[in-house]
């Protein structure tokens with residue numbers, strides 16, 4: 001990966017107290033991309049072609065809707081819809097053909113292993129439309145670059161491993177991404193130290209959170225009513241965010 005490495009965003013999130021610093025970068029990337037695709041730049045023809053082809057997933061369409069720029073969203077949704085209707089033309093033919101072939105099969109064959117096999121193609125094409133998302137794609141690219149930067153910093157910036165060791169680890173999604181990318185960009189003792197440190201942080205964080213969420217449930221017992229909440233008030237949110245990625249914002 002030959003590119004300029006901007007370490008500032010990673011330093012910034014690692015200086016904050018949170019369950020997953022990479023999730024903070026994820027949130028920023030998501031907000032920036034949702035804003036971008038509702039903005040002026042998306043009127044550029046090359047960008048428009050990509051939007052029309054790929055569109056957005058349910059979650060990001062919702063975020064764009066909630067952002068309130070209805071005309072901007074209407075313009076891109078209109079041309080994306082026209083492009084999608086072309087695909088729907090092919091899907092309609094496939095679905096009709098599949099039904100006709102299935103209807104024509106003798107009854108014993110219809111209950112065989114290949115029942116409905118002809119529907120796989122149109123179903124796959126529809127799911128492809130549903131899953132395809134330009135915002136998700138951009139976030140994935142950004143997160144890969146941030147994770148690469150983190151691994152680069154772990155190896156080259158003398159003070160970073162110490163700060164990293166004081167963090168609370170990562171959510172499970174970013175823990176997986178770190179383990180996937182670490183052996184590609186680190187090696188030898190540095191790789192071992194990184195994985196050992198991160199894994200220990202995960203274990204400790206989950207033990208701490210498990211206690212915090214347990215105390216949250218105990219607080220609903222009238223005998224504990226007057227006892228202090230400690231760190232448990234927002235334990236449900238932090239636990240959910242830790243188990244997948246930061247899906248519940250502050």
Ligand SMILES: [Zn+2]
Pocket residue numbers: 020021022023024170171172173174244245246
């Ligand atoms: Zn995360």
Ligand SMILES: [Zn+2]
Pocket residue numbers: 056057058059060133134135136137
């Ligand atoms: Zn998406």
